[in-house]
Amino acid sequence: DSGVTQTPKHLITATGQRVTLRCSPRSGDLSVYWYQQSLDQGLQFLIQYYNGEERAKGNILERFSAQQFPDLHSELNLSSLELGDSALYFCASSVEGSITGELFFGEGSRLTVL
């Protein structure tokens, strides 16, 4: 158990819909990262937050957005869903300020868009 909690574990929805994925980081971790894992793209970095502020943006579509709340949990919002958005979405957290520290990953949210 990494200490990172993601909900829901599985989600099936239709094209054009909107979903929200939730992540609770490890206790004490201020940084949250979102990654997308798909068969054709591999593990792609989407976005990083630190203590409520956006730190870095990767290959995140404009239809996607995220935020980190004062209690440090984070949400990834995916809208106008397309078939190609079907993927496993991971959240990870880390101790800020350590470049040698690892990221701790949740078990992921598997999104299927039909």
Next chain:
Amino acid sequence: AQSVTQLGSHVSVSEGALVLLRCNYSSSVPPYLFWYVQYPNQGLQLLLKYTSAATLVKGINGFEAEFKKSETSFHLTKPSAHMSDAAEYFCAVRDYGGATNKLIFGTGTLLAVQP
């Protein structure tokens, strides 16, 4: 910019045989390198990490990796494969120097272990 390349998307070994998973890195700054394992329907779990303290790094489950600057490599090895090692393995490099310290992952290597 930092990146990692994993050679071989699929590797198959016999139980008891040597496991060798290849990772080469490219980095404009001193690299910090990681190996993660992903079992089916699970998240990523850290196997080991290189933080410049020692070039030979020992990890969990009998895995180890050697950092070779001259070859820009960080290959993962295990002397004797076990059936339970069947999983996908990811090499990663830390992207740092700016506001972020995210990890950049390779494309992964799926390890199959034959009885």
